[in-house]
Amino acid sequence: MRRPFFPIHPFTHSPIHNFLNRHILRLFLILLSLTASAQPAWEFSGYLVNLPVYQDNPARVSSIYLTERVFLNLTRLRLRPTLNLGDRTRIALEHEVTALYRTDVLPPYQQVTDITNRQRFDWRWYPLQEDYLTVSHFIDRLYGWHEFDFGEITIGRQRVAWGSGRIWNPTDLFNPINPASFDKLEKDGADLLSGKIFLGNFTDLTLVYNPRREVKDHNGAFRFRSNYRSYDVSLVGGYFDRRLILGGDFAGNLFTAGLRGEGIYAVSRNAGEENFLKFILGLDYQFTSKLYTLAEYQHNGQGRRDPRRYDYAALLNGTVINLAQNYLFLQALYQLHPLVNGGLGYNRNLDDNSGFVSLTLSYSFRQNIELSLGGQLCHGRTASEYGFYPQSLYLKG
Template sequence: MTALVLSAASSLARAQPLQLSGSLKSLFLSSRASTGEDYALSLNRLRVEAKGDLAPGLALDLQYDNELLLGSYLNTGEFRVVKDRPPPQYWRADANYLERGDVYGRHRLYRAALTLTRGDVDLKLGRQRIAWGTGRFWSPLDILNPISPLALEREERVGVDAALLEAKLGPLSRASLVFAPAPDRGSPSRAVQWHGNAAGVDVSLLAGRLRGLDIVGADVASQIGDAGIRAEAARVDPGGGPRFNRWMAGADYAFANGLTVSAELFYNGAGSRDRAGYDFVGLRSERVTNLATRYAGLYASYEFTPLLKWITYAVLNVDDRSRAVDSRIVWSVAPDADLIFGVQRFTGGAGSEFATSPDAFQVQIQWYFR
């Protein structure tokens, strides 16, 4: 009886009370639509977050977005297609509430998950981010929540509606099992992952079926001196076509003067070395994320002062030599506010992957509140 009382008291001590916080972001973008129309867009997003424990062993992560879009982008054919595209999640938790000329209002649940903890086992149910893999630009293993190295809002990661069961097997090891129903009522995603550490090397093994792809893969991460190194590899079977391989190798280094650099090489066996075989239709529909087979990425950031930072992502399609650069200045104008100025530049020959991507200029300001 005494042990039960002490266990309950320990759980209450560890419990984190439910806290409300959030942010308000305004993003101005000037670019050109895929239909050739120049446009301006103002995206304004209020995010309210509720995180903490509802009871001992039961945690909530709820994030609600309310967005208001303004500008000429709303009159383009591209927006008319995008706004009616079904969400990639199983659960429809978004809707528009205003559509009038150059004004469009919508809201959604960005995250909505409950985590039940019993001893060393966690069960997380709902819309969540399942972060597998080690890639900064590309990740052969992160199929449920794929990253885009040139996304305007890189920190915004689309969640997946899933059940995630994780068991701690030791101080640095765990086993994970995920099940995610398909949004089109097709074959659900299901996979198992094991993660461990030996002699300072993090290792993960993964096997399963994710978004219609049978996959077996692994990732490793470690240090060589002051440099971080990481790699991923996957064997993928799409079911209706030939099997292919994907792999990524990367390294990171932080200099004492405030400069941080990362480099990655990516091989995509599902792509084409000949630009005539590029699947642009699949790229526009977000069914595929990369068209070619060989890529290189470089990230660099430099802190001029603790409040002013320069960040750049550069991507090279090695097969067709097209290039993309996303460069930004991040200024912390207040302890709870960031101002960002950014430019995206795309170059390449006719028919290359990045030749048709429009240049863009953006300004973002984001306030955080608690």
């Protein structure tokens, strides 16, 4: 849900959720007891990113929201303390402080969500909320991890990244990133109980449980991963968003190029919703030590070919990242200098012929200091997917 200009509200607990939360807490305490005699060791890392952005909105957007040209400045400070309790147990936290200044109120589709559809708890707070300045802080990761001889278990808000695609990940059921979101640096954490069982070299089974506020909305999934000849392959399945999911992914080499693909088929139990197929197929090639290229196609059966049937509400609440069915992304990265890299990408909606060009130029001052200049140039007719997106120019450092 989106609440960029209002304080958060306390969440309520049903009896069954209190029951589940108690048992998850007990599991967490058991993990701590397993390493009660271990010598604790702290690690600390993090980063600071400043992202000034100039945006020129299309006339059809500015006529509605009176925001033709907007300047934004987004500052993110992420702190990553980790407590290691021996070699097999750790407790990790990633806490982010965000400050957003804007010269005008943003249209709804440019506002950020407080809580994703994979987060059980609302851990975002707003110390300052003014018309043009918002300061928030939130917990994006908070989990306990323990490794056994036969596997590992992780409890809490964590990152799970499934799939082999470079641009889209149909098998990533947890929070895939929209390719148009150049300001997104991290995948959102998901509130999960996950376990991995080691079955052999390059073979394992992952089980994931995602509690939600309503019992009928609980999610669960598995991923079996292995290796066949020169290919990494996996099989995924589960129950997500009231849909039965079955799919898989692969990655390997086709002669001297990289070949990857993934997909799912979803059988919906939601009234009035159709079953759908979603898949990607990608190819990348390193022409020289300096030039890398990528092409990736996505079929999004959850979308629509007719722009008049686009589900903008689902895009706004974060349940989908694209509206149409067929997409093609092309990218080239080139090393201009050992410290300077350039990138050119083009994403095209093959159904309504809208799209965007992304340009990047980055310079590494030192090992941990980088400055990037980028642009995102969108095109499309009225009511096309990318016809509503602004032209953007930004610095990132």
